[in-house]
Amino acid sequence: xxxxxxxxxxxxxxxxxxxxxxxxxxxxxxxxxxxxxxxxxxxxxxxxxxxxxxxxxxxxxxxxxxxxxxxxxxxxxxxxxxxxxxxxxxxxxxxxxxxxxxxxxxxxxxxxxxxxxxxxxxxxxxxxxxxxxxxxxxxxxxxxxxxxxxxxxxxxxxxxxxxxxxxxxxxxxxxxxxxxxxxxxxxxxxxxxxxxxxxxxxxxxxxxxxxxxxxxxxxxxxxxxxxxxxxxxxxxxxxxxxxxxxxxxxxxxxxxxxxxxxxxxxxxxxxxxxxxxxxxxxxxxxxxxxxxxxxxxxxxxxxxxxxxxxxxxxxxxxxxxxxxxxxxxxxxxxxxxxxxxxxxxxxxxxxxxxxxxxxxxxxxxxxxxxxxxxxxxxxxxxxxxxxxxxxxxxxxxxxxxxxxxxxxxxxxxxxxxxx
Amino acid sequence: xxxxxxxxxxxxxxxxxxxxxxxxxxxxxxxxxxxxxxxxxxxxxxxxxxxxxxxxxxxxxxxxxxxxxxxxxxxxxxxxxxxxxxxxxxxxxxxxxxxxxxxxxxxxxxxxxxxxxxxxxxxxxxxxxxxxxxxxxxxxxxxxxxxxxxxxxxxxxxxxxxxxxxxxxxxxxxxxxxxxxxxxxxxxxxxxxxxxxxxxxxxxxxxxxxxxxxxxxxxxxxxxxxxxxxxxxxxxxxxxxxxxxxxxxxxxxxxxxxxxxxxxxxxxxxxxxxxxxxxxxxxxxxxxxxxxxxxxxxxxxxxxxxxxxxxxxxxxxxxxxxxxxxxxxxxxxxxxxxxxxxxxxxxxxxxxxxxxxxxxxxxxxxxxxxxxxxxxxxxxxxxxxxxxxxxxxxxxxxxxxxxxxxxxxxxxxxxxxxxxxxxxxxxxxxxxxx
Numbered sequence: 001x002x003x004x005x006x007x008x009x010x011x012x013x014x015x016x017x018x019x020x021x022x023x024x025x026x027x028x029x030x031x032x033x034x035x036x037x038x039x040x041x042x043x044x045x046x047x048x049x050x051x052x053x054x055x056x057x058x059x060x061x062x063x064x065x066x067x068x069x070x071x072x073x074x075x076x077x078x079x080x081x082x083x084x085x086x087x088x089x090x091x092x093x094x095x096x097x098x099x100x101x102x103x104x105x106x107x108x109x110x111x112x113x114x115x116x117x118x119x120x121x122x123x124x125x126x127x128x129x130x131x132x133x134x135x136x137x138x139x140x141x142x143x144x145x146x147x148x149x150x151x152x153x154x155x156x157x158x159x160x161x162x163x164x165x166x167x168x169x170x171x172x173x174x175x176x177x178x179x180x181x182x183x184x185x186x187x188x189x190x191x192x193x194x195x196x197x198x199x200x201x202x203x204x205x206x207x208x209x210x211x212x213x214x215x216x217x218x219x220x221x222x223x224x225x226x227x228x229x230x231x232x233x234x235x236x237x238x239x240x241x242x243x244x245x246x247x248x249x250x251x252x253x254x255x256x257x258x259x260x261x262x263x264x265x266x267x268x269x270x271x272x273x274x275x276x277x278x279x280x281x282x283x284x285x286x287x288x289x290x291x292x293x294x295x296x297x298x299x300x301x302x303x304x305x306x307x308x309x310x311x312x313x314x315x316x317x318x319x320x321x322x323x324x325x326x327x328x329x330x331x332x333x334x335x336x337x338x339x340x341x342x343x344x345x346x347x348x349x350x351x352x353x354x355x356x357x358x359x360x361x362x363x364x365x366x367x368x369x370x371x372x373x374x375x376x377x378x379x380x381x382x383x384x385x386x387x388x389x390x391x392x393x394x395x396x397x398x399x400x401x402x403x404x405x406x407x408x409x410x411x412x413x414x415x416x417x418x419x
Numbered sequence: 420x421x422x423x424x425x426x427x428x429x430x431x432x433x434x435x436x437x438x439x440x441x442x443x444x445x446x447x448x449x450x451x452x453x454x455x456x457x458x459x460x461x462x463x464x465x466x467x468x469x470x471x472x473x474x475x476x477x478x479x480x481x482x483x484x485x486x487x488x489x490x491x492x493x494x495x496x497x498x499x500x501x502x503x504x505x506x507x508x509x510x511x512x513x514x515x516x517x518x519x520x521x522x523x524x525x526x527x528x529x530x531x532x533x534x535x536x537x538x539x540x541x542x543x544x545x546x547x548x549x550x551x552x553x554x555x556x557x558x559x560x561x562x563x564x565x566x567x568x569x570x571x572x573x574x575x576x577x578x579x580x581x582x583x584x585x586x587x588x589x590x591x592x593x594x595x596x597x598x599x600x601x602x603x604x605x606x607x608x609x610x611x612x613x614x615x616x617x618x619x620x621x622x623x624x625x626x627x628x629x630x631x632x633x634x635x636x637x638x639x640x641x642x643x644x645x646x647x648x649x650x651x652x653x654x655x656x657x658x659x660x661x662x663x664x665x666x667x668x669x670x671x672x673x674x675x676x677x678x679x680x681x682x683x684x685x686x687x688x689x690x691x692x693x694x695x696x697x698x699x700x701x702x703x704x705x706x707x708x709x710x711x712x713x714x715x716x717x718x719x720x721x722x723x724x725x726x727x728x729x730x731x732x733x734x735x736x737x738x739x740x741x742x743x744x745x746x747x748x749x750x751x752x753x754x755x756x757x758x759x760x761x762x763x764x765x766x767x768x769x770x771x772x773x774x775x776x777x778x779x780x781x782x783x784x785x786x787x788x789x790x791x792x793x794x795x796x797x798x799x800x801x802x803x804x805x806x807x808x809x810x811x812x813x814x815x816x817x818x819x820x821x822x823x824x825x826x827x828x829x830x831x832x833x834x835x836x837x838x839x840x841x842x843x844x845x846x847x848x849x850x851x852x853x
Binding site for chain 1: 492493495496497499500503504505506508509510511513514515516517518570571572573574575577640641642643644645712713714715716
């Protein structure tokens with residue numbers, strides 16, 4: 001009987017190791033444990049994540065980029081250059097006598113260089129384009145108790161070399177147009193042929209249309225030349241009534257070039273180099289970064305949907321490094337990413353945007369590139385090239401808008417088969 | 420003719436190899452006590468002991484727990500990785516989520532009971548039994564959509580409903596009385612023996628907790644926006660409180676068993692645990708968050724209940740009542756069982772337990788088993804269980820069934836074999852009879 005029981009126990013004894021193996025085994029290494037969890041079906045997973053969905057007013061965009069822009073009365077965005085002082089000092093004093101005389105003024109000029117023309121990141125764009133709208137705002141005052149009148153007073157641009165104006169036959173060598181004619185702007189009162197300044201005039205303010213002049217001046221300055229804004233003409237002093245002119249009295253003429261962003265672009269467009277943006281990265285733990293990029297992440301696509309309400313198309317080159325740097329990251333190996341292309345808005349005859357253009361573009365980041373966004377700091381470089389509408393002319397208005405939707409499409413593979 | 424019809428009926432409930440021949444009355448097979456022929460069940464069976472035709476006292480306990488996705492090896496793998504150098508990473512979590520069965524979300528349930536029985540026959544037609552038990556139920560589900568959002572992303576589906584996510588647990592104390600009326604043999608000496616069983620249990624809840632995501636809770640994640648409105652309602656006891664002051668309830672149990680001993684066949688229908696329990700004195704809490712943004716980085720801002728302090732402070736649960744009352748429907752059992760014993764050694768059993776979709780969900784369960792009595796007092800059981808939550812599993816058990824003593828140990832490896840199981844069950848009974 002005992003033997004029979006032993007035999008039965010023996011027959012059942014296979015259960016003991018089976019239970020032990022089945023219930024008590026432990027994983028000996030991490031790979032086995034990971035393989036156990038990967039026993040599900042290999043699955044391609046896509047996450048669509050909205051990053052930004054917003055409408056940007058173009059004036060606010062430039063503000064955020066640190067480009068100080070003003071607005072002309074018609075809404076056109078413009079850049080102000082430093083004020084140019086062409087003050088005319090009376091050539092003689094008059095102690096309360098009835099005088100009415102005309103004198104020819106020597107060239108009155110003030111030199112300008114690139115430091116006086118702060119176009120910020122728009123420097124290259126303006127240099128590459130023709131300016132269709134440029135004004136010279138003026139403020140004229142008269143400190144003398146004598147009326148004055150500028151007669152045939154013209155403003156032009158002359159290159160400065162060695163501290164002197166370039167000249168031809170003793171006259172300033174004004175910039176010329178394509179036909180060889182000097183580019184000059186007459187300072188006259190509206191509807192008149194002269195420019196009157198009342199006695200003790202505290203400030204006479206208006207603007208001159210000076211597109212061709214400032215186009216030539218700005219081009220030269222941005223090319224590195226020192227240029228002068230030069231005024232030539234006659235000054236009529238008095239009107240036959242008694243006047244008093246003291247030593248040092250003057251007719252102050254302050255000019256402020258205003259360059260409207262009404263540009264005609266060539267086939268190559270116009271470039272805008274923006275500064276590098278150093279941003280905080282996601283700052284993930286290194287093991288998590290490794291896990292994401294090596295084990296499950298296939299790629300990340302950044303897709304940009306744009307309702308472009310500005311008259312220029314955008315060709316955006318981007319570069320990216322996973323660290324903080326101030327160097328030119330476009331020259332760093334492997335830093336340059338794909339280029340985004342955005343179509344321009346439809347425009348009217350004056351280059352003003354009418355109907356926004358909808359466009360979608362994007363770049364794809366490899367797991368390695370995507371993984372660098374997980375670092376503590378990242379640097380993004382952006383180079384924008386404005387591309388012209390079909391007419392070639394585009395005028396940026398402060399109210400122009402760009403609707404932007406940025407989303408990340410993240411592709412993962414989970415339960416990936418172990419190679 | 421009747422026998423053939425019954426065989427066909429038995430086949431319909433899954434018994435496949437009925438080659439039984441009539442077993443003469445008085446044979447060993449017919450001599451196995453009817454109460455021991457009822458196949459032991461891992462789940463609720465209030466007539467488990469009253470069918471034994473002797474007076475006796477039994478203490479018993481059982482435990483069952485499982486889920487529909489992760490097996491024991493998975494749990495071990497998670498534990499191993501968590502204790503490894505880098506710990507659990509996102510890929511491990513996603514891999515684990517990928518194991519959740521598609522279409523049903525993540526479900527887990529458990530039940531346990533323990534208690535004592537005293538009872539026996541009064542005459543040849545009547546048996547009565549009294550029982551006192553503690554019993555617990557638990558069920559939880561994470562909605563399919565919630566799992567799908569993490570497991571499959573939002574590339575093809577952008578709206579996700581979380582309203583089916585909930586968890587419930589109930590602990591009770593119960594006192595029951597059950598009776599059997601035996602009839603037969605009817606018609607002839609080989610005729611059917613019919614047993615009618617009925618009874619009830621007074622139930623006193625000891626602890627209750629439920630947390631459910633509000634039905635309207637959903638999230639929409641499109642390429643252009645993220646919107647989510649999620650609310651959770653909680654009702655819970657203020658700790659475990661032993662006694663009868665937390666509410667009460669009643670459950671009714673019914674049994675109809677038809678047995679042809681000489682033919683080696685039985686059919687049984689049981690409807691049990693039919694009732695409700697009212698739990699009172701519950702603390703009611705709610706919690707909600709709302710997110711509506713077009714930028715992923717603003718999601719955390721939207722969830723931050725206190726923007727003036729560093730970090731993200733999720734809103735806390737708000738107590739909205741301290742005297743809540745909840746009527747809980749017990750997970751009823753509707754089970755059909757068929758057994759056939761072709762000879763003195765082998766008995767084949769099949770049972771079908773219907774699914775319940777209520778406060779405490781249970782899946783459809785099909786048990787196919789065989790009981791081997793190489794020695795009439797030493798039953799050995801092997802079987803399989805197919806249920807709608809874990810899938811195919813295995814059951815086994817052994818017992819000692821003598822006229823004066825029983826010991827039964829019964830276990831189940833649910834949804835797989837041993838370490839590949841998604842759940843387990845065990846039951847132990849010890850009893851003495853006079």
